[in-house]
Amino acid sequence: MNAAQTQPLPIGVFDSGVGGLTVLKALREKLPREDLVYLGDTARLPYGTKSPTSISRYACQATNHLRQQGIKLLVVACNTASAVALDVLREQMAPLPVIGVVEPGATAAVAAVSGGVHLVLATEATVRLGAYARAIAERDSTARVDELACEMLVSLAEEGWTDGDIATAIVRRYLGMLDGKGGEPDCVILGCTHFPILRDAIAACLDAKTRIVDSASTTADAASALLDELGLGNEQAGTGSLTLLATDGARRFASVGGRFLGEDLDAGDITLVDL
Amino acid sequence: MNAAQTQPLPIGVFDSGVGGLTVLKALREKLPREDLVYLGDTARLPYGTKSPTSISRYACQATNHLRQQGIKLLVVACNTASAVALDVLREQMAPLPVIGVVEPGATAAVAAVSGGVHLVLATEATVRLGAYARAIAERDSTARVDELACEMLVSLAEEGWTDGDIATAIVRRYLGMLDGKGGEPDCVILGCTHFPILRDAIAACLDAKTRIVDSASTTADAASALLDELGLGNEQAGTGSLTLLATDGARRFASVGGRFLGEDLDAGDITLVDL
Numbered sequence: 133m134n135a136a137q138t139q140p141l142p143i144g145v146f147d148s149g150v151g152g153l154t155v156l157k158a159l160r161e162k163l164p165r166e167d168l169v170y171l172g173d174t175a176r177l178p179y180g181t182k183s184p185t186s187i188s189r190y191a192c193q194a195t196n197h198l199r200q201q202g203i204k205l206l207v208v209a210c211n212t213a214s215a216v217a218l219d220v221l222r223e224q225m226a227p228l229p230v231i232g233v234v235e236p237g238a239t240a241a242v243a244a245v246s247g248g249v250h251l252v253l254a255t256e257a258t259v260r261l262g263a264y265a266r267a268i269a270e271r272d273s274t275a276r277v278d279e280l281a282c283e284m285l286v287s288l289a290e291e292g293w294t295d296g297d298i299a300t301a302i303v304r305r306y307l308g309m310l311d312g313k314g315g316e317p318d319c320v321i322l323g324c325t326h327f328p329i330l331r332d333a334i335a336a337c338l339d340a341k342t343r344i345v346d347s348a349s350t351t352a353d354a355a356s357a358l359l360d361e362l363g364l365g366n367e368q369a370g371t372g373s374l375t376l377l378a379t380d381g382a383r384r385f386a387s388v389g390g391r392f393l394g395e396d397l398d399a400g401d402i403t404l405v406d407l
Numbered sequence: 408m409n410a411a412q413t414q415p416l417p418i419g420v421f422d423s424g425v426g427g428l429t430v431l432k433a434l435r436e437k438l439p440r441e442d443l444v445y446l447g448d449t450a451r452l453p454y455g456t457k458s459p460t461s462i463s464r465y466a467c468q469a470t471n472h473l474r475q476q477g478i479k480l481l482v483v484a485c486n487t488a489s490a491v492a493l494d495v496l497r498e499q500m501a502p503l504p505v506i507g508v509v510e511p512g513a514t515a516a517v518a519a520v521s522g523g524v525h526l527v528l529a530t531e532a533t534v535r536l537g538a539y540a541r542a543i544a545e546r547d548s549t550a551r552v553d554e555l556a557c558e559m560l561v562s563l564a565e566e567g568w569t570d571g572d573i574a575t576a577i578v579r580r581y582l583g584m585l586d587g588k589g590g591e592p593d594c595v596i597l598g599c600t601h602f603p604i605l606r607d608a609i610a611a612c613l614d615a616k617t618r619i620v621d622s623a624s625t626t627a628d629a630a631s632a633l634l635d636e637l638g639l640g641n642e643q644a645g646t647g648s649l650t651l652l653a654t655d656g657a658r659r660f661a662s663v664g665g666r667f668l669g670e671d672l673d674a675g676d677i678t679l680v681d682l
Binding site: 174175176177181182183186256283284286287288290291293297298301302305380381384 | 449456457458558559562563565576656
């Protein structure tokens with residue numbers, strides 16, 4: 133960590149693709165002076181449908197690239213990688229601090245609703261691993277957690293069809309799969325980084341009093357708190373620069389990623405790296 | 408090709424994932440005595456969003472595995488790989504005969520409708536490469552070809568939501584993108600192997616006289632004709648055995664793939680291979 137004391141190192145943000153740009157967006161809003169470097173492993177997306185072994189291997193290769201170029205904190209902005217590979221990454225990256233998106237999401241959900249029914253909307257892999265259910269149970273043993281795999285919401289977000297009849301019909305169909313399995317959830321956790329841009333469509337299908345927790349803003353809050361705790365925060369902050377790396381498809385990264393970052397991107401803004 | 412003369416070699420079928428199982432299904436129906444070995448490169452799917460360089464590299468690695476275990480014909484049951492990598496594969500696999508799905512689809516479309524308007528529904532990569540437009544123009548210089556990227560139809564098919572309001576709303580929205588760009592198509596080409604199982608939903612959104620060409624059945628017809636032409640057909644046929652290989656996620660291959668093959672699969676039916 134010596135380098136961090138002599139020059140302002142960036143925060144590294146890793147995702148399997150472009151969805152993690154919602155986390156990057158939240159980090160920029162929360163920590164506008166921090167330099168950020170984002171790596172999307174677009175050559176191997178989506179992680180959500182792959183095996184735990186492959187996900188861990190890919191995540192280690194990708195984050196090692198970020199570490200080698202110098203970062204002060206690694207944010208795993210990918211629910212699947214956070215669910216599957218966070219322990220492995222923490223071990224391999226030590227002493228670099230590493231945070232994922234599952235733990236901040238679970239902490240925020242339990243803070244929002246105590247002892248109620250939580251519904252996690254996520255990819256198949258995240259649901260299969262049950263990481264949110266475990267993380268919530270560790271924080272509130274009286275909570276009940278339902279998890280729902282919603283793969284179609286990923287492509288819906290990437291296509292940019294974030295509002296209108298199709299979005300709400302798809303959300304309603306997924307939520308309808310819970311019928312007969314219990315009551316209306318008290319808290320819905322957007323357990324995939326793609327889903328924050330579908331927040332309005334999801335909210336439109338829920339009771340008005342249902343709380344919605346998204347892993348992007350909660351992870352940005354957790355990153356900010358951790359930097360403060362480690363003394364790596366504001367005083368060593370940079371100029372708010374943004375570096376975007378991808379392992380494939382700069383043009384698609386720009387056209388689709390712009391939706392998640394909330395600003396127009398050009399293929400020339402993306403640097404391709406070979407892992 | 409000597410081995411083919413002493414023992415019945417299988418037909419090798421390659422796809423980036425499970426969509427090519429619609430081609431495998433059509434091959435089984437057309438050639439019930441042929442032995443078939445299918446390799447889905449599920450560890451690296453989807454090819455549709457990846458760069459041409461990556462697609463070619465992955466396709467060569469995967470099909471080399473099939474060649475090494477002995478096949479008499481390679482069917483590239485993936486529109487993206489057919490559009491991007493067919494020439495490379497033919498060169499690398501020679502003298503093994505190789506057919507893709509684009510050329511049979513284009514031939515069938517031109518046979519169905521002469522001099523009309525063709526609409527290709529496909530993935531982004533297939534559209535970007537314009538392989539169908541070229542293949543149709545080579546066969547009918549008076550034809551007009553529109554191409555439409557429909558990524559959401561891939562996840563719709565994988566989710567199994569092949570009929571009902573959501574399927575037709577999504578198809579209608581894609582077709583609506585053509586408004587003002589010309590008249591109703593005379594022929595719609597299902598230019599992604601996932602789309603044959605959405606055929607009814609697509610047909611419901613088209614004029615009744617619009618012809619629909621799917622690359623699965625047209626490729627099976629082309630494979631049968633080529634085997635006859637090369638003298639590798641029926642007389643050397645096997646027992647109709649089926650071997651399913653995948654590079655990752657046997658459980659998901661079985662649950663999703665069963666929809667495309669049209670029969671229930673169990674994870675134990677799939678053998679994982681490391682390329």
